[in-house]
Amino acid sequence: MLPGPGKCVLFDVDGTLIDAVDNQRRVWGTWAGRYGLDAADVYGVALRTRPMETFAEVAPDQDPGECLALLHELEDEDVRSGVYGAFAGAAELLRALPPRSWALVTSNYEHRVRGRFARTGLPVPPVLVDAAAVDEGKPSPVPYLLAAERLGVRPEDCLVIEDAPSGVEAGLRAGMTVWAVNTPTPAPGVHRHFPTLSEAAPEILAFARSRTGASARYSS
Structure with a gap:
C-alpha cells in the first residue's frame, strides 16, 4: 500500500x-431483557468491554455464542430501522x-x-x-x-x-x-x-x- x-x-x-448512543442503549436493554438482566447494569459493562467480555461478566451461565448471535440480530435490525x-x-x-x-x-x-x-x-x-x-x-x-x-x-x-x-x-x-x-x-x-x-x-x-x-x- x-x-x-x-x-x-x-x-x-x-x-x-x-x-447512536440511544440506539446502543436500547439494543443492550432489549438484549438484557431477553436474559432477565438489569438493562442499566448491562449497558454500564458494555460501555467499557467488548461484547464477549460483557457476556462473561453479566451472563456467565449463558452460551456466549448464543449471546453474540442475539446481539448481532438486534444491532443489524437497528441499522435497518433505527432512528x-x-x-x-x-x-x-x-x-x-x-x-x-x-x-x-x-x-x-x-x-x-x-x-x-x-x-x-x-x-x-x-x-x-x-x-x-x-x-x-x-x-x-x-x-x-x-x-x-x-x-x-x-x-x-x-x-x-x-x-x-x-x-x-x-x-x-x-x-x-x-x-x-x-x-x-x-x-x-x-x-x-x-x-x-x-x-x-x-x-x-x-x-x-x-x-x-x-x-x-x-x-x-
Missing part, C-alpha cells in the same frame, strides 16, 4: 460521527478532508458502519478498522496502530478523535494525539477537548492539511 499523507485523522464512529443521525458538521468535515488522510476505527462491524453511513450520507474512507480486523479491541492500542499502518503513517503523525474513555486510552497508548468531542467533560489524558464535533471540525481539518498542501476548504 502506498504511503499516505504526512498527517492523518483516525475517527471513532459511534458517539463521534454517528449519534439516528450524523452529528452536525460530520458530513462536511469528512468530505473536506484530503484523500487518504483519514480512517475509521470502530468497535463495531464494517457492514453496520457502511449501513449507517449510507443512511446518513457520510462518505466511507478506504481504510476502516473494525472489530473483525483485530484480536484486541479498545482500550488496546492495536486498532489505532493498525489504521496508521494501513495509511502508511507513523503513530505520532495521527490525530485520534474519540468520545469514550476506552477509545481515548487506546489512542494515547498508541502514541497518538487524542482529542475528545461530543462530551461535556474530557476523559483523562486527552490533549484537547471540544464539546461538539462541529466546534472541533476546523481544527481537525487544519491538522490533516498541515503537511499535505491540500487545497480543500471546510465550510460549516
